[in-house]
Amino acid sequence: MAKVIVITSGKGGVGKTTTSAALAAGLALRGHKTVVIDFDVGLRNLDLVMGCERRVVFDFINVINGDANLNQALIKDKRNDNLFIFPTSQTRDKDALKRDGVERVLDELKKTFDYIICDSPAGIEHGAITALYFADSAIIVTNPEVSSVRDSDRIIGILSSRSRRAERNEPPVDIHLLLTRYDPERVARGEMVSVDDVSEILSIPLLGVIPESESVLRASNTGTPVVFDAESPAGRAYVDAVARFLGEQREMRFLKPERKGFFRVLFGRA
Amino acid sequence: MSLFNFLFPPRPKTAAIAKERLKIVLAHERASRDAPDFLPSLQKELLAVVGRYVHIADDMIRVTLGKTGETSSLEINIEIDGAKPKDGLGKSSLFTGAAAKSG
Numbered sequence: 001m002a003k004v005i006v007i008t009s010g011k012g013g014v015g016k017t018t019t020s021a022a023l024a025a026g027l028a029l030r031g032h033k034t035v036v037i038d039f040d041v042g043l044r045n046l047d048l049v050m051g052c053e054r055r056v057v058f059d060f061i062n063v064i065n066g067d068a069n070l071n072q073a074l075i076k077d078k079r080n081d082n083l084f085i086f087p088t089s090q091t092r093d094k095d096a097l098k099r100d101g102v103e104r105v106l107d108e109l110k111k112t113f114d115y116i117i118c119d120s121p122a123g124i125e126h127g128a129i130t131a132l133y134f135a136d137s138a139i140i141v142t143n144p145e146v147s148s149v150r151d152s153d154r155i156i157g158i159l160s161s162r163s164r165r166a167e168r169n170e171p172p173v174d175i176h177l178l179l180t181r182y183d184p185e186r187v188a189r190g191e192m193v194s195v196d197d198v199s200e201i202l203s204i205p206l207l208g209v210i211p212e213s214e215s216v217l218r219a220s221n222t223g224t225p226v227v228f229d230a231e232s233p234a235g236r237a238y239v240d241a242v243a244r245f246l247g248e249q250r251e252m253r254f255l256k257p258e259r260k261g262f263f264r265v266l267f268g269r270a
Numbered sequence: 271m272s273l274f275n276f277l278f279p280p281r282p283k284t285a286a287i288a289k290e291r292l293k294i295v296l297a298h299e300r301a302s303r304d305a306p307d308f309l310p311s312l313q314k315e316l317l318a319v320v321g322r323y324v325h326i327a328d329d330m331i332r333v334t335l336g337k338t339g340e341t342s343s344l345e346i347n348i349e350i351d352g353a354k355p356k357d358g359l360g361k362s363s364l365f366t367g368a369a370a371k372s373g
Binding site (some may be wrong): 145146149150153154157187189190191192194197229250 | 281283284288291292293295296300301303371
């Protein structure tokens with residue numbers, strides 16, 4: 001049974017698209033046929049992060065409007081056969097994302113894919129609500145910072161009242177917390193709220209902690225999902241998060257400040 | 271103060287402040303999140319009705335939906351202390367008495 005997962009946060013700039021790209025690629029690497037959809041109409045960016053911006057011909061809105069079919073719009077990833085990208089439109093008409101059209105497209109995708117990842121826009125407007133409406137699971141991307149935590153709480157409230165599962169009185173959306181841009185050294189100094197504090201405040205299960213890492217910017221510079229960089233702490237943390245999502249037990253890593261070796265201090269790199 | 275602290279003043283642990291502030295603001299927001307949408311318009315209409323009889327300012331009325339255990343309550347607080355009855359209303363008006371008592 002195909003599963004629809006929304007990557008959402010309320011606040012912008014916390015790492016939703018990075019996370020969507022990394023989790024989709026991570027699920028594909030584990031052998032699951034996965035498609036990642038950009039719901040940020042007018043501000044298309046998933047294509048850049050996934051490195052397929054020059055291959056976009058048709059988009060989500062074209063398919064919803066019946067101007068193209070799914071096979072014409074889906075972009076097959078060149079690194080992994082299980083991974084597909086569904087870019088959004090650059091139209092300024094935000095209402096182009098019609099709920100019944102989205103439902104039709106998702107139902108069609110469910111026939112061939114194991115996982116459908118919906119990369120939500122920021123905010124709590126039409127696009128964000130449409131992205132979360134059909135979700136079976138939600139991953140709340142949060143930074144250890146007051147405004148991000150507050151907005152996450154708001155979006156959790158919306159998921160439990162305005163999603164299709166809530167409206168139909170079905171079992172609730174399965175909600176997970178993913179803490180990104182975590183800096184264990186600042187947490188140790190008492191300058192950043194800890195993962196335990198954020199979990200306690202939001203009281204949803206923790207899927208993973210992604211450390212602040214230079215590899216994330218390197219990955220988006222080159223259009224490579226960060227899980228393909230097996231050396232990087234962020235890449236490894238995302239691989240762990242994917243494993244936990246699939247039901248495996250993995251110990252949380254990168255929660256304590258790393259002891260830097262002599263050479264690391266001299267030539268410091270994350 | 272030791273020389274060490276003088277040279278390297280300890281930085282305040284702001285994470286604890288962040289946590290406390292978040293707990294307070296979220297407790298407040300979660301309580302009002304489930305409030306029905308009609309509360310603001312109910313408040314506006316009540317204000318209009320009361321305003322027909324006494325001079326009343328916007329902030330003199332508060333409508334809150336509370337819940338304690340099994341019982342839900344709709345609490346309406348109208349502050350009319352010092353409110354002047356509108357012209358045309360006699361001295362016998364109910365509101366004159368109420369205003370005097372509530373002082």
